[in-house]
Amino acid sequence: MTTDVSVKLTIADALGKLMKDGIPFRFEAFDGSSAGPVDASFTLRLLNERGLSYLMTAPGDLGFARAYVAGDLALEGIHPGNPYDAMVLLMSQLKFKVPTAPEMVQIVRSLGFGNLKPPTPPAEEHLPKWRRALEGLRHSRKRDAEVIHHHYDVSNRFYELVLGESMTYTCAVYPTLESTLEEAQFAKYDLIARKLDLQPGQRLLDIGCGWGGMVRHAAKHYGVKALGVTLSREQAAWAQEEIKRQGLDHLAEVRFLDYRDVTETDFDAVSSIGLTEHIGVKQYDEYFGFLHDKLKVGGRLLNHCITRPSNKTTTTGAFIDRYVFPDGELTGVGRIQVAVQDAGLEVRHVENLREHYAMTLKGWCDNLVENWDECLEEVTLGRAKVWGIYMARIAARLRAQRDELHHVLAVKADEHGDASWPLRPTWGS
Template identity: 70%
Template structure:
């Protein structure tokens, strides 16, 4: 009795077997196989065995990112600074299935069992969480500093090109749909100032201050004395120089410091804009207790944070984000934040979701990267620039699809007799 040899699949055929529907864009592999619509304006070209190994050993966003960042997977039809249209097509219409075990064996044999050995990751990738765990507990001062430096101590000039003159790396607030990115960032800072009810002579603590935009805005427009703290030395140096350039050094100070090392107390207000994502959900209690200890009775705290649309999922931000963008970053639902603020003694007075505004913000940053692509490559590697385009475009789509959100939560350090120093109605 003769044995019929098993049919070997091409890379394209193997990919087709793993999908529920057709491939939404054109896919071409180095073995000559092709799948997807011939007239698609977007094409993916898998160039070699290493790229295939990346995809096989880390299915999903991490494997895709490794192959793309390393140059083993090329994208045509979109700019690397803004691959939004590719991600929109893939995330909207690419759905995988789990084939039977026998079919999975055939796919693996066809693609080569040797490709199940992971190649070394691209240089832009941070070490995995298990390796970081061997070096110390998550969210210690040392490990937090290392995580922040991985992302922020890249190149201040690169950030100037991407973020624009405001040097503000958090969600803007668009007063109208056609507002410029700079107008929207100024409106964001002003909205925070209004929510905190800042007045001339007030003292503000801004933790996780980035390049100091919040303390400068509060100083310049409200006459506030502000202290900002950041774990990034490059941010602090840039911010202090900008404070001096604008003649605000007598009111605005930015320190290279862990927020937990701030010794001053009695602040009229505290802002935390984009820091909560970095501190770890388990540390929320200590974080908000620290914040309340710094704010005088009747003072306010405004927490601005990326959130999940529920409070049930894992806090991890995902493999690609963890390895390439925000090591140790964690996201949870706004309900978890509200509970932690209340348990720390804050009275929560106002909550607002600004997720659509973050989609618009990210679209602006991607356009800046496209417009300044050649200059950006003078500052960072091609792989790093690709990471930024991929992460910002993907994040934009996630905000648009309500997969992540952006919440403002305003709390008051209410007095023992219930005085919140808060008006009956507010008009921010």
């Protein structure tokens, strides 16, 4: 059938032309048009011209995020703190098709050429990559500090409300399906401590320590002298205060410091929990080489990070890059193991905690919903919406095995191959 480009489409009609299998949700636009099932579980409501311009100038998740964060695209029927059901439906049923050239001309003419001028992005959006390049090379010290500041130095109180008592922003380990988030975070730290075989009097280096959860756990429960470093000034200040409050300052310390500036060596163990995502795949060899040099012979390394099912280097997507983890990169666990081995460490155990991370994210979303009003006293509505959609989206990706989360446990053997390793794992489940 020939497309008559002179026929003007409504916004809903134009959206329908881009859908391969129809619109799986209810859609309503400011021009009065609508589409999709009337009994859908949620409704996407496009409120104004600016929202339309966001969608037209950045098709995909970036345009959606801009319109949603700015308040020009409303998600009705689902709490903004936990839009998990919407993310699952959009990921599983939303399928786009490539329009023909005449169809594209008809769509653009109908929606207005003026809407191809990009509006100013919401304040919550970070700089595009080309602008970040003006701040320094990718994963340079200056640029790493800036992107960490963008995500983590928001409000410690906001993080307390979302993350819970443990102030832990990494995947938990659930002993049972009924375990609470706090129980699961304790179990995660304890599992890592046992995998590292921590003993009283030993020294632990925790790279990218966040608010110091692993540092405090190792000191309090294992009698370990623990040093944590983070690029977030707010995290370091909170962590040091909590260390003193718990009377652990004779064993535990958190520094506001780039990990590359740690001068101490001969650690019995090194933990890297949720930092590899920020390092950059091209920096893996240097990173794991640095950790190798920090360990004494017989020392262990535990690397905990989000991974992809494929070992091909992948970016995190436009939404995550602009709103959540600028410059973040993910790849498969195989690529991580190669880098660990090439650094001279021996990989002894690998574990996938994919389902545990989906459960962790659900716990954070539940906290965000429960504390929504107080969260809005700490951050903008746009920032809170970013968190809701980001956490729900990653949870949905984990459930669908589009993302994973792995522990890689390695040891620094001596020159004769003696790794001081037991015949069977001793850390249990």
